[in-house]
Amino acid sequence: MILLVDAGNTRVKWRVIAADAPARALAEGAVGHAEIDMLAAACRAWPGLARVFGCNVAGTSVAARIATACAPLRVDWLLPTAARAGVRNLYENPERLGADRWAALIGARHSHAGPCLVVTAGTATTVDLLSAAGDFLGGLILPGVELMQQALARGTAQLPLAEGHFAWQPRRTVDAIRSGCLQAQTGAVERMFRQIAEHPGALCLLGGGAADSFADLLEIPLRRTDNLVLTGLGTVATLPAPPTH
Template sequence: MILLIDAGNTRIKWRLVAPRGEAGWIAEGVLVHEEIASLRRVFRKHPGIERVFGCNVAGPQVAGHVTNLAAAAGLTPEWLQPSAECCGVRNLYDDPMQLGADRWAALIGARTVHAGAALVVTAGTATTVDLLSAEGDFRGGLILPGVDLMLRALASRTAQLPLASGRFSPTPRNTADAIHSGCLQAQAGAVERMFRSVAAQQNAICLLGGGAADSFADLLELPLRRIENLVLVGLATVARAG
């Protein structure tokens, strides 16, 4: 078995998969950084783990914790590094190595689940919006503050705009709703503007995931597929190919 690790800014997702051939997964879970020691139970419950493969944007401390936990099981984690090409995806970043490993894995995951053009959107702490052509070229993308970051930025940087519970309205008529609606419209607007770049391509679709995706998914007027854990899908693809 392969233990896949997606160490993100706030959470760590993991998934156990067969080394090759079989679709789906054996087990999976999610935990916050403070719970990372609980990965020890995964190794204990599944002694057949032969490999640990992941991507890490959470920093060296989290990577060190994973390394120590894997070492106790006699394993050394392998970490995905962006490259110029992998598993049918070509990285057209000015410097391919500067692309975040999580974005690279998600793009490979998108190519795995959809053969056509795609806008790959992950709405988490930050929202990433990445263009993938039908030929498998990553053409670039956006990084913007996630929904929660936008809300908190307005509350912390403006004296008259408190962090309050609003609701979405197309025509907000109170401050809380205006803040909430503005942040959601900003997310949806960025996604829709970027989708124009691939909209004319056959079978183009927006692949949307992440913890904040549901907050603005209904606002999007484009071909849409809600899909979670594209990073783990991409990691499985790379691990099985290696």
């Protein structure tokens, strides 16, 4: 069995899979950064674990704490490459792509056969184009919904950090802020989707903790799908190791 770990900006998500059935989760969960030590309990609960495989965008200190929690098992981290698991990375410098985006693209490739827009809405929102041939064509990174609202509150004297509601024609400041942030998310997603909209089978795969805040506003073919990062990690973890030369 394999423990998969997705160390994000605010939470660490995990999943246990069997090496011969990566698509089926035996167990899964999530912990905040302050609760990383709880991963040790997940390791103890599955004594048959042979490997820990993950991706990390939360920094070296989080990686070290995960390694301590999972000891004596070694944690192997996914590194972006030029190609893996049916996805070709067309970034100018493939190794500079975020490991979480790389894992999500691989997860998307193994979840949908056609062209897709891979959107993960969390602390940041990533919007990545994947062709039907498996080419990662490029993508966007923008502040997530809550981060946008926080930036307005921090950077202005009179715009509050308050709970507003979406409206097509907002008539309260708090609603104008909330609606503006949600419209910014949907606008970025829909503009990117235009690049593949005419291709057969084109689909937006939308996940992340903030996805539900604007999913209903999107006017494109859409599938809500969470944990594409873990799906991609499971795919890579159960493939033969790539050649070293």
